[in-house]
Amino acid sequence: MPQPAIAFSTRPTSVGVARLGELQTPHGVIDTPQFMPVGTQASVKSQTPADLRAAGAQVILGNTYHLSLRPGAERIERLGGLHRFMAWDGPILTDSGGFQVFSLAHLREVDEDGVTFASHIDGTPHRLTPETAVAIQEQLGSDIAMAFDQLVDPTLPPVTVADAMERTHRWAERSLAAHTRSDQALFGIVQGGTDPELRRRSAAAIAELPFDGIAIGGLSVGESKAEMGATLQVVADALANDPRPRYLMGVGSPLDFFLAVERGVDLFDCVLPTRVARTGQLWTSAGRLNIRNSAFQDDPGPVDPRCACETCQTFSRAYLAHLFRAEELLGYRLATLHNLTYTLDLMRGIRAALADGSFASLRDAVQARYGDAESTTKPPITDR
Amino acid sequence: MPQPAIAFSTRPTSVGVARLGELQTPHGVIDTPQFMPVGTQASVKSQTPADLRAAGAQVILGNTYHLSLRPGAERIERLGGLHRFMAWDGPILTDSGGFQVFSLAHLREVDEDGVTFASHIDGTPHRLTPETAVAIQEQLGSDIAMAFDQLVDPTLPPVTVADAMERTHRWAERSLAAHTRSDQALFGIVQGGTDPELRRRSAAAIAELPFDGIAIGGLSVGESKAEMGATLQVVADALANDPRPRYLMGVGSPLDFFLAVERGVDLFDCVLPTRVARTGQLWTSAGRLNIRNSAFQDDPGPVDPRCACETCQTFSRAYLAHLFRAEELLGYRLATLHNLTYTLDLMRGIRAALADGSFASLRDAVQARYGDAESTTKPPITDR
Numbered sequence A, B: 001m002p003q004p005a006i007a008f009s010t011r012p013t014s015v016g017v018a019r020l021g022e023l024q025t026p027h028g029v030i031d032t033p034q035f036m037p038v039g040t041q042a043s044v045k046s047q048t049p050a051d052l053r054a055a056g057a058q059v060i061l062g063n064t065y066h067l068s069l070r071p072g073a074e075r076i077e078r079l080g081g082l083h084r085f086m087a088w089d090g091p092i093l094t095d096s097g098g099f100q101v102f103s104l105a106h107l108r109e110v111d112e113d114g115v116t117f118a119s120h121i122d123g124t125p126h127r128l129t130p131e132t133a134v135a136i137q138e139q140l141g142s143d144i145a146m147a148f149d150q151l152v153d154p155t156l157p158p159v160t161v162a163d164a165m166e167r168t169h170r171w172a173e174r175s176l177a178a179h180t181r182s183d184q185a186l187f188g189i190v191q192g193g194t195d196p197e198l199r200r201r202s203a204a205a206i207a208e209l210p211f212d213g214i215a216i217g218g219l220s221v222g223e224s225k226a227e228m229g230a231t232l233q234v235v236a237d238a239l240a241n242d243p244r245p246r247y248l249m250g251v252g253s254p255l256d257f258f259l260a261v262e263r264g265v266d267l268f269d270c271v272l273p274t275r276v277a278r279t280g281q282l283w284t285s286a287g288r289l290n291i292r293n294s295a296f297q298d299d300p301g302p303v304d305p306r307c308a309c310e311t312c313q314t315f316s317r318a319y320l321a322h323l324f325r326a327e328e329l330l331g332y333r334l335a336t337l338h339n340l341t342y343t344l345d346l347m348r349g350i351r352a353a354l355a356d357g358s359f360a361s362l363r364d365a366v367q368a369r370y371g372d373a374e375s376t377t378k379p380p381i382t383d384r
Helices: A049-055 A064-069 A073-078 A082-086 A098-103 A130-140 A158-178 A196-207 A225-238 A254-261 A272-277 A294-298 A310-314 A317-325 A329-356 A359-370 B049-055 B064-069 B073-078 B082-086 B098-103 B130-140 B158-178 B196-207 B225-238 B254-261 B272-277 B294-298 B310-314 B317-325 B329-356 B359-370
Strands: A007-012 A019-025 A028-032 A034-036 A060-062 A092-094 A106-110 A115-118 A125-128 A144-146 A185-190 A213-216 A246-248 A267-269 A281-284 A287-290 B007-012 B019-025 B028-032 B034-036 B060-062 B092-094 B106-110 B115-118 B125-128 B144-146 B185-190 B213-216 B246-248 B267-269 B281-284 B287-290
Touching (some): A028 A034, A034 A329, A064 A073, A064 A130, A073 B294, A082 A092, A125 A130, A158 A196, A213 A225, A254 A267, A254 A329, A272 A329, A281 A329, A310 A329, A317 B082, B028 B329, B034 B329, B064 B073, B064 B125, B064 B130, B092 B130, B098 B115, B125 B130, B158 B196, B185 B196, B196 B225, B213 B225, B254 B329, B254 B359, B272 B281, B294 B317, B310 B329, B329 B359
Parallel strands (some): A034 A267, A060 A092, A092 A144, A185 A213, B034 B267, B060 B092, B213 B246
Antiparallel strands (some): A007 A019, A019 A028, A106 A115, A115 A125, A281 A287, B007 B019, B106 B115, B115 B125
């Protein structure tokens, strides 16, 4: 047996099935629960790797769909792989392109073998199958690759959702069979929409396969918080005692973290913190603030007096309000750095709270500041 | 007599009337000859003050026209002045708005008292006079303020150019009379187009006034290199033995530095290095390169192997080529940091070459790499 690419050690906590973990990867250790900033096109928008480290990032995500279209996986491989290409020497997780094909590409046609689609960049035809999605991720050289899955709108008839789920299971087996890199982990993806029975079946089917970790896909696509929580609970129950890391895909609002961590989730990714930053929405210890509000034009205080990021330590709300009004590039950069720092600080706070038993009071405090309205409903995808 | 806001000490060199200097300002010392990155809207586009320091910047420029329209000079004053507002604790020079009013604003109407114009942002009417231009700069709190001048197209009939020049001289006296801050220097501006006699008269008239320094305006607006050189020579001759710092406004291509330094220029500013960076034109020790060229997509080397900036030390040409093709914000940021570093390194090299007698060979080497074509012809102004 070859050595597995990753090793995951956890200890239980007093909070639901939440656990504290250490995920060892070929490029370093990830403390879990953990959030992964999204570097869609081999760049977390406006940030350097040094910025990401300063914000507290331990692992980032790259997008197979985007990178295979531009600059191309062969090119990245020739240039030494994604780590070297983007100069990030920490762990990288790549998705399989499944989500983007179903949310971003045009002229999509699904058959049993894979998906044919037109590039959103130039309309050129492309095809992804479980085998090519894995091969691309091996070329990219990420620490953790994802199986290729089929997404569907969870509000479609149950038979359609079930069909896509069953195909996802067959594609999961093909993804495993195609995977050859011993220095890369491969995670399977649980689908099944918001139907509890389908989710239970999908979790069981994926858990039976020899994946290195298990992802939960197809959430945060329009369902309610209650539906998300119920679905995560079903999956948590189905995976009880499974020691592998669990990754909730595309979810990343402050409140969702608590909902999911209690239900055993270890990893998150989402474009939300970076995307909303570029619109001027800043996450702070006192809740959200929209820096475009005119009141901030004369506010000499920092965005968040409790934040240690370069933005909060150096600049005033008034300055950021000016940068956004003047459409200065620096505004997007400073806001992004802050929101990433907030998100990664919150995740560190969650780990500390799991360790010292204060999870419920931290959750209540964040809930009081962020309310029920905050949603991670997925935006139209490109993080552009 | 109040203490002057700045002190300038120079030593002569073996190169024309070039001198090496130290300009002491309320916010620190500037080694001359020196280049000032342009922070039009209280931000050198995409860069933090820490980036500017890392690139070697000692002094930056802010634009009175832009800042008075947005966020407003009163607001910046209330927030503690421009240094604090943008978190740059080094010297700042502000222009008077004269150039922008004549190149950027709409519905411009000049009378003896000043200029009425419509904001390029929202069309609202505004007015600048020598008195208000100085008052705004006092509110901004720059280390060096500029007198308000009238620009005209140098290809207009000589009588028109002469009229604007004479008015600039009258406005210079009014600017001086209006100036009250003892911790801020005030520079006059020589105009007169490319007519040697007008330039001679203008230099003499401005030099007669008790300014702290003398700027040369109205160049790099379409004239040939030969015309620029001849005009600078006329001014240099007229200012011979004048000990005050000389600032050539809006000029900043590699070859222009040599042309002007030989003719006694101490300070430069220009949007060129930052503006062309955002189009993918990178300045290197081997000459210009356009990172959008397809050949760079597979080039694993740094932009400039002789450059110590974060861009060259961290990332490949291939990565920058990708960022520009993908229109990633990080590309503009990394290219800007590099071009500023190149420009400031070149200026440091010019100072070293003045000190050790190698100015001519440095000039020839840069000339060989940059050719005659390089031009600082002014772009349409906003640095956007």
